[in-house]
Each structure stands twice: as C-alpha cells, then as structure tokens.
Amino acid sequence: MRGATHARWIAGAVAVALAATACGGGDDDSDSGSGSGDTGAVLSSSWGDPQNPLEPANTNEVQGGKVLDMIFRGLKRYDPKTGEAKDMLAEEIETTDSQNFTITVKDGWTFSNGEKVTAKSFVDAWNYGASLKNNQKNAYFFEYIEGYDKTHPDDGSKQSADTLSGLKVVDDNTFTVKLTQKFSTFPDTLGYNAFAPLPQSFFTDHDAWLSKPVGNGPYAVDSYTKGSQLSVRKWDDYPGDDKAQNGGVDLKVYTDNNTAYTDLMAGNLDLVDDVPAAQLKNVEADLGDRYINTPAGIIQTLSFPFYDEDWNKEGSDKVREGLSRAIDRDQITDTIFQKTRTPATDWTSPVLGEDGGYKKGLCGDACEYDADAAKKLIEEGGGLPGGQVKITYNADTGSHKQWVDAVCNSINNALDNDKACVGNPVGTFADYRNQITQRKMSGPFRAGWQMDYPLIQNFLQPLYYTNASSNDGKWSNAEFDKLVDEANAESDTAKAVQTFQQAEEVVRDNMAAIPLWYQNGSAGYSARLSDVSLNPFSVPVYDQIKVG
Amino acid sequence: MGRYVVRRLLQMIPVFVGATLLIFLMVNVMGDPIAGLCGDRECDPATAAQLRREFGLDMPVWQQYLTYMGNVFTGDFGTAFNGQEVTELMASAFPVTIRLTIVAILFEVVVGITLGVVTGLRRGRPVDTGALVVTLVVISVPTFVTGLLLQLLLGVEWGWISPSVSSEAPFDELIVPGLVLASVSLAYVTRLTRTSIAENTRADYVRTAVAKGLPRHRVIRKHLLRNSLIPVVTFIGTDIGALMGGAIVTERIFNIHGVGYQLYQGILRQNTQTVVGFVTVLVLVFLLANLLVDLLYAVLDPRIRYA
Numbered sequence: 047m048r049g050a051t052h053a054r055w056i057a058g059a060v061a062v063a064l065a066a067t068a069c070g071g072g073d074d075d076s077d078s079g080s081g082s083g084d085t086g087a088v089l090s091s092s093w094g095d096p097q098n099p100l101e102p103a104n105t106n107e108v109q110g111g112k113v114l115d116m117i118f119r120g121l122k123r124y125d126p127k128t129g130e131a132k133d134m135l136a137e138e139i140e141t142t143d144s145q146n147f148t149i150t151v152k153d154g155w156t157f158s159n160g161e162k163v164t165a166k167s168f169v170d171a172w173n174y175g176a177s178l179k180n181n182q183k184n185a186y187f188f189e190y191i192e193g194y195d196k197t198h199p200d201d202g203s204k205q206s207a208d209t210l211s212g213l214k215v216v217d218d219n220t221f222t223v224k225l226t227q228k229f230s231t232f233p234d235t236l237g238y239n240a241f242a243p244l245p246q247s248f249f250t251d252h253d254a255w256l257s258k259p260v261g262n263g264p265y266a267v268d269s270y271t272k273g274s275q276l277s278v279r280k281w282d283d284y285p286g287d288d289k290a291q292n293g294g295v296d297l298k299v300y301t302d303n304n305t306a307y308t309d310l311m312a313g314n315l316d317l318v319d320d321v322p323a324a325q326l327k328n329v330e331a332d333l334g335d336r337y338i339n340t341p342a343g344i345i346q347t348l349s350f351p352f353y354d355e356d357w358n359k360e361g362s363d364k365v366r367e368g369l370s371r372a373i374d375r376d377q378i379t380d381t382i383f384q385k386t387r388t389p390a391t392d393w394t395s396p397v398l399g400e401d402g403g404y405k406k407g408l409c410g411d412a413c414e415y416d417a418d419a420a421k422k423l424i425e426e427g428g429g430l431p432g433g434q435v436k437i438t439y440n441a442d443t444g445s446h447k448q449w450v451d452a453v454c455n456s457i458n459n460a461l462d463n464d465k466a467c468v469g470n471p472v473g474t475f476a477d478y479r480n481q482i483t484q485r486k487m488s489g490p491f492r493a494g495w496q497m498d499y500p501l502i503q504n505f506l507q508p509l510y511y512t513n514a515s516s517n518d519g520k521w522s523n524a525e526f527d528k529l530v531d532e533a534n535a536e537s538d539t540a541k542a543v544q545t546f547q548q549a550e551e552v553v554r555d556n557m558a559a560i561p562l563w564y565q566n567g568s569a570g571y572s573a574r575l576s577d578v579s580l581n582p583f584s585v586p587v588y589d590q591i592k593v594g
Numbered sequence: 595m596g597r598y599v600v601r602r603l604l605q606m607i608p609v610f611v612g613a614t615l616l617i618f619l620m621v622n623v624m625g626d627p628i629a630g631l632c633g634d635r636e637c638d639p640a641t642a643a644q645l646r647r648e649f650g651l652d653m654p655v656w657q658q659y660l661t662y663m664g665n666v667f668t669g670d671f672g673t674a675f676n677g678q679e680v681t682e683l684m685a686s687a688f689p690v691t692i693r694l695t696i697v698a699i700l701f702e703v704v705v706g707i708t709l710g711v712v713t714g715l716r717r718g719r720p721v722d723t724g725a726l727v728v729t730l731v732v733i734s735v736p737t738f739v740t741g742l743l744l745q746l747l748l749g750v751e752w753g754w755i756s757p758s759v760s761s762e763a764p765f766d767e768l769i770v771p772g773l774v775l776a777s778v779s780l781a782y783v784t785r786l787t788r789t790s791i792a793e794n795t796r797a798d799y800v801r802t803a804v805a806k807g808l809p810r811h812r813v814i815r816k817h818l819l820r821n822s823l824i825p826v827v828t829f830i831g832t833d834i835g836a837l838m839g840g841a842i843v844t845e846r847i848f849n850i851h852g853v854g855y856q857l858y859q860g861i862l863r864q865n866t867q868t869v870v871g872f873v874t875v876l877v878l879v880f881l882l883a884n885l886l887v888d889l890l891y892a893v894l895d896p897r898i899r900y901a
Binding site for chain 2: 095096097098099100106107178179181182183184199200201202256271272273275298299300301302305306308309311312313314442443472473475476477478479480481482483493494495496508515516518554556
C-alpha cells in the first residue's frame with residue numbers, strides 16, 4: 047500500500063519534470079542565437095505573497111509590483127540602469143502650458159490576448175483606478191487630473207461621476223489629459239504601474255482576469271496559484287525591443303527569506319532578491335560575484351510628531367539637529383547593515399543622479415557625527431522633551447529593533463546619558479500605522495520612503511508638503527510649499543530640480559526629519575544565470591536575465 | 595455510550611463559542627487592520643472608509659461577531675484582504691497540514707512506542723540509558739534549531755532532501771519536516787511508554803500471564819502494552835491539535851504553505867477573517883480529537899464504562 051502510493055508520487059514528479067523541460071525545450075528552436083544563454087530556459091525566483099489583488103492601480107508594494115513590471119508596459123518606462131523616464135508606448139506627449147497634455151500612443155502594440163492597445167485602453171484604466179467604488183489603493187496617483195474630486199470625493203461621500211472629466215479620447219491613438227494645476231514633470235510619472243493600460247477583459251470578466259492577469263509586457267502569465275506560485279512565460283509576439291532573454295520566470299512564494307536563501311545554496315532556486323540580514327556576513331563568501339548590492343530609491347528617516355507641542359516649540363529644531371548629530375551613521379551602517387546601507391547626506395536618493403536632484407552633502411554638518419556639537423545643540427534647544435526620547439518602530443518585520451537600538455546607543459553615548467534614548471517597539475505594522483494615523487506618536491518614529499518614480503518631487507512633496515499623503519509628522523512650512531508649487535510649475539526640468547533643491551534646504555534648516563541612510567537592493571543568484579541586475583526600485587530586471 | 599457522545603458534543607458548543615469570541619476580541623484589540631493595508635503610506639480616507647465598510651469593520655465588535663458567527667453557520671468564513679475567500683485558503687492549507695500531522699503522528703506512534711517498549715523492558719541497560727539521554731537532548735533543543743540544522747545538513751550539505759517543500763507538498767517531501775515537528779512529542783511518547791511499561795512489568799496480571807506459559811511476544815502485546823497505552827493515547831490525542839496549530843515554526847522553516855503559514859500571514863496582516871476562521875477550525879479539531887481519545891479508553895480497557 048505504502049509502496050504503491052510512493053510510486054505514484056514519483057510518477058507525478060517525473061511527469062511534472064517532463065512538462066517543465068518540454069515547456070523550456072519548445073521555444074529553443076524559435077530562437078536564432080542572441081549571444082550566450084538559452085532563451086527558452088525558465089528561471090525560478092523568490093517571491094512574497096502580494097498583499098492586494100494584482101491590479102495595476104491597486105498594487106502598492108514591491109511583490110505585486112514585480113509581476114506588473116513583467117507583464118505590463120506603460121506610456122513611459124524607467125530605464126533599469128539610470129532610472130530615466132523614457133518613452134515606451136508613448137509616441138509623443140505634448141504640452142504648451144504644463145497643464146494640458148496631448149498623448150499619442152504608438153501603433154502596433156497589442157495585449158497578449160491579441161487586443162490592440164489604444165488610447166481607450168489607457169483612459170478606461172485610469173478612470174477605473176480613480177473611481178472610489180473600485181477601492182484602488184493607488185487612486186491618489188490620478189489626483190492631479192481634472193474631475194478627480196468628483197470620482198473620488200475625499201470625504202467618502204457618494205461619487206458624482208464615474209469618469210475623469212480631464213481625460214478625453216481624441217482618436218484611436220490619441221487622448222488628452224487636463225490637470226487641475228501645473229505639473230511639469232507629470233509625463234515622467236507615467237512610468238508608474240498605476241498608469242498601465244488595461245484590456246477590455248479586465249472590465250468585462252474581472253474575476254477571470256484576476257485569476258490570470260493579461261497585460262502587454264514581454265511576459266504573459268502562464269499559471270497563477272494564489273499564495274504559492276506564479277509562472278510567467280516569454281510572450282513571443284511581444285512588439286517591444288526589450289524582449290525577454292529567457293523562457294520565463296517561476297515566482298515561488300517564500301514566507302521566510304532565510305528559506306529562500308537556503309534553497310539558493312542547495313541549487314533549488316535561481317534568484318533571491320532579498321538577502322536575509324542574518325546572511326549578510328557570509329553572502330560574499332557563499333556567492334562571490336553572484337551577490338549584488340546596488341543603491342535603490344529608498345531612504346530611511348526619523349520623523350517627528352509636529353502635532354505634539356514638545357516637538358514644535360521654539361528651539362525644537364536645534365534639538366532635532368542635535369539628535370541628528372548624535373547618530374554615528376557610518377558605524378551603524380557598517381556593523382548592523384554590513385554596508386547594505388549608505389549614510390544619508392540629503393533627503394533624496396543617489397539613484398536620482400545629480401541631474402535628477404540628488405545632492406551629496408546637502409545636509410552638511412547636520413548629518414555628521416559630532417558628540418560635542420550634539421550635546422551643545424540639544425542644550426541650546428532646551429534639552430530633550432521630558433528628558434528622554436523614545437524612538438517608535440514596528441517590531442514584526444524588517445529587523446528594525448537592531449538599528450533602533452544602535453541609534454539609541456549612539457545618542458546615549460554622545461550625550462553621556464544612558465537614559466537619553468530608548469526604543470519603543472509596536473507589535474504589528476498595522477498597529478504602528480494606526481498609532482501614526484491617530485497622531486499618537488510622542489517622539490521620533492521610524493519612517494521609510496521607497497520612491498514611486500525616480501523624481502526629486504517624489505522624495506519631497508508626498509512627505510513634507512502641508513497635509514500631503516505621507517506627511518506622517520504633519521510638518522507644515524509655507525516657504526517649502528511655495529517652492530514646491532513653483533518647481534511644479536516650472537517647465538524647464540533643470541530649473542525645476544534646482545527649485546526642488548531649494549525646498550529641500552528648507553527641510554534641512556528645520557530638520558523636518560532626520561535622514562539616516564539610503565538603502566541598497568540586494569540579490570543573489572545561481573551559477574546558471576548571467577546578466578542579473580537590479581533596477582532603481584530594487585527589483586530584478588527579469589527580462590534581461592540569461593539562463594545557462 | 596451513545597448518550598455520552600451526545601453529551602460531549604453538546605458540551606462543545608459553549609467551548610466553541612467562547613473560544614471564537616476570545617480570538618475575535620484578541621484580534622480586534624490589535625487595532626484597525628486597514629491602517630496597515632496601504633504600506634508606509636496612509637490609505638486615502640475615502641478608500642479606507644469604503645474598505646472598512648466592505649469588511650464590516652465600521653460596526654461595533656459585538657455586531658461584527660454576531661454577523662461573523664451567522665455567516666460561519668452557512669459555511670461563509672469571509673474574505674481575506676487579498677480578495678481570496680477564507681474557505682479557499684482553508685481548502686489549500688488544511689490538506690497540507692493534515693498530511694504533515696499524519697507524518698508526525700506516525701513517527702510518534704511507530705518510533706515513539708517501539709522505543710518506549712524496548713527501553714521499558716530493558717531498564718537500566720545501555721539501550722535504556724542511551725535513549726534517555728537522546729530524548730533529553732531532543733526535549734531541550736528548540737524545534738527551530740532541530741529544523742534549521744536538519745535543513746542545513748540534509749538539504750544543503752549532503753543534498754539528500756530539498757530544503758523547501760514544493761507547493762503540492764506530497765508525503766515524501768514531508769518526512770523530514772514531519773520528524774522535526776514530531777521530535778519533541780516523540781521524545782515524550784518514548785519516555786511515557788517506557789515508564790508505563792516498566793511499572794506494569796511487575797503487575798500481577800503480567801506475572802500470571804508469564805506463569806501460564808504464554809509466549810513472550812503475546813504477553814507483551816496483549817497484556818503489557820494494552821494496559822500501558824492509556825496515558826500514551828491521551829498524550830497523542832491532545833497532541834494532534836497542538837501539532838496542527840503549532841506547525842507555524844516548522845512550516846516557516848521548510849516553506850510549507852499550510853495552516854501555520856496562513857495563520858502567520860493572517861496575524862502579520864491583522865486579517866481578522868483568516869485568523870478567526872482558521873482558529874475556529876483548529877478548536878473543532880482539538881475538541882474532536884479529545885472526544886476520540888476518551889472513546890478509545892474503552893477499547894483499551896474494557897473496565898472503563900461511559901454513562
């Protein structure tokens with residue numbers, strides 16, 4: 047009996063293996079040699095279960111975004127190396143006043159089910175994303191388009207329109223966008239997944255679409271078992287010039303990135319795009335040059351509750367600056383993060399590049415460790431509120447405890463007071479967000495920002511503009527707001543960037559948040575793979591990976 | 595016997611209601627799950643309000659509980675935040691964990707009891723002392739250490755097994771995780787059987803059986819073992835529930851997508867529907883396993899009567 051069942055399992059395993067190789071083998075002949083590597087071979091990669099259903103305007107975390115990046119192409123695409131927004135499906139985006147845009151869509155693009163990608167595919171998708179009744183978590187991406195307040199009333203009252211009045215289809219390949227304000231860098235935001243086009247089947251048979259999403263990218267979804275695996279395969283008729291260099295990708299869900307790493311070591315998995323903190327010490331010995339550690343558009347900061355009088359009174363800025371100077375960023379990034387973080391010297395990210403607005407050293411002395419200066423500044427500012435700061439963080443993910451303790455340690459040492467700073471853990475991320483939303487923070491708290499698109503605007507406006515969506519500390523400064531408005535209205539990109547940097551100086555002078563470090567993306571891969579790289583969003587550039 | 599079973603089943607109702615209510619309150623105390631749903635960026639208020647309405651989170655807790663229980667009786671366990679039905683999650687998770695539990699229980703029964711009998715009959719000999727030391731080590735080493743160690747040795751160093759279990763999770767891939775899951779209980783079963791056997795070898799009925807000239811294997815199987823198994827069966831019975839719920843650590847190490855994985859995910863994302871649904875089913879499993887154990891007593895020892 048036991049023997050019989052056993053034989054069946056083996057037979058099953060063989061059948062699966064055969065199917066897998068057949069799948070890979072079939073495409074081999076169609077390829078006429080593009081360098082080394084087997085363009086038919088499939089690679090496997092670690093994945094996390096996406097938190098939301100896989101819809102472009104509903105996906106706001108990396109795991110779901112990874113898939114969308116494989117199966118969708120939008121009007122623009124961020125260059126995987128430089129992060130620059132380049133035209134993809136957009137033939138032309140014209141404007142004379144930075145407020146009204148005419149967008150022409152390239153001819154000859156289709157979805158993987160054969161349907162043509164037209165202006166309507168975009169307009170319908172955007173209208174869907176903006177409409178309150180669809181509960182799309184990225185709806186705010188459409189907030190600058192005219193009519194957003196009707197399709198998505200902020201107070202949650204009944205929406206009075208289903209479509210955005212600022213969107214108009216002119217003909218098959220052209221549509222116009224009218225914004226409520228001047229926004230010169232608007233075209234550069236269009237590379238974000240929320241702006242992807244959608245085929246009609248998305249609207250007509252939503253459930254079927256969700257169980258097997260159809261897009262227009264270099265890969266098409268082959269099978270999707272929620273919670274365990276998603277397989278994409280190369281779409282042979284893909285019209286773009288960034289065709290997949292491999293046969294497909296099997297994304298396998300891992301609950302624990304340590305297990306994924308173990309699987310990579312055992313030769314069971316080809317690619318891990320999140321090397322666990324515990325393995326950072328041995329990763330170079332384990333993988334050698336198959337370990338990638340490159341900058342990503344992520345910055346970690348400490349925010350302050352400006353709604354709390356203790357932190358928003360005369361001299362508080364000196365206390366904040368003092369705290370910043372009491373943190374030994376170099377030592378913490380070396381010892382705790384094994385150099386997978388870089389001490390921050392401004393409030394943006396190196397991935398923007400100098401032209402994009404990153405300015406090394408903009409923070410100046412205020413971000414340099416100096417115990418004496420720190421002590422002096424805090425004394426001048428009236429001392430720490432209540433004699434002690436508590437740094438609040440969520441303890442469930444991301445090993446935040448280690449660095450918060452290290453930061454506190456550094457502050458305590460600098461101030462010669464072992465009670466100056468303590469960590470204040472909150473059990474779950476949800477509860478942590480809860481306390482932030484309800485304005486319950488009584489001292490500095492952990493904040494991280496992963497960019498949506500590589501623009502300096504994205505590192506400043508959502509975080510520090512008065513009442514902006516991620517301004518968790520509720521900081522408000524008229525001068526900053528004015529400069530951001532000016533920068534957005536500026537049609538010359540270089541000038542706009544300069545104005546944004548002026549706004550960033552206002553953030554610095556007030557120390558609205560303490561910049562800690564820039565985060566790197568890390569990945570490790572098996573010897574089967576080559577040409578593996580991470581884009582500025584720390585997502586592997588799957589379509590360029592060669593197998594074999 | 596029949597009346598006893600009915601009475602036991604009726605007793606389950608208050609336990610069931612109490613347990614679910616407790617879990618429901620505990621999960622709700624943790625705060626508003628919608629707050630964590632949008633990541634580091636706050637959900638826009640309109641969408642958050644609408645999501646709250648959709649998941650019924652805008653109602654008072656007692657009303658949420660009543661609605662929930664009402665739905666449960668029609669077989670509707672609600673929807674997880676990623677849009678999947680909780681019943682769908684259960685359908686994928688429970689078979690995997692049940693398979694894992696079966697492997698673990700088999701280890702406990704076969705290896706545990708055999709070892710227990712062998713050592714119980716050879717008290718004080720090297721075999722016995724050896725088993726005592728080994729079980730002591732197993733009991734004192736936490737499961738995650740055993741798990742990670744076996745995974746590293748068998749999976750990475752020697753390549754005998756794959757370090758993670760595939761999503762189909764067939765029996766043969768679950769042998770090592772099952773052993774890890776069973777390890778601590780296995781040690782207890784061994785020690786429990788050993789003590790029980792050692793005690794009963796000196797009982798009158800065993801001496802009588804030997805004096806009657808019965809063959810040794812018959813004495814051990816029919817007389818000694820049967821009477822010694824009662825405490826062991828009690829332990830294994832209650833262990834079924836504990837194994838199913840306690841698989842969180844093992845399932846995480848070997849990336850098994852079973853009940854432990856779903857519970858962990860549910861707690862992390864504060865998904866009331868998933869957590870309460872899975873715990874509800876686990877409570878039921880626990881209650882039924884206990885009932886089964888009590889009924890088994892009569893099979894082992896006919897002197898036990900139910901009224």
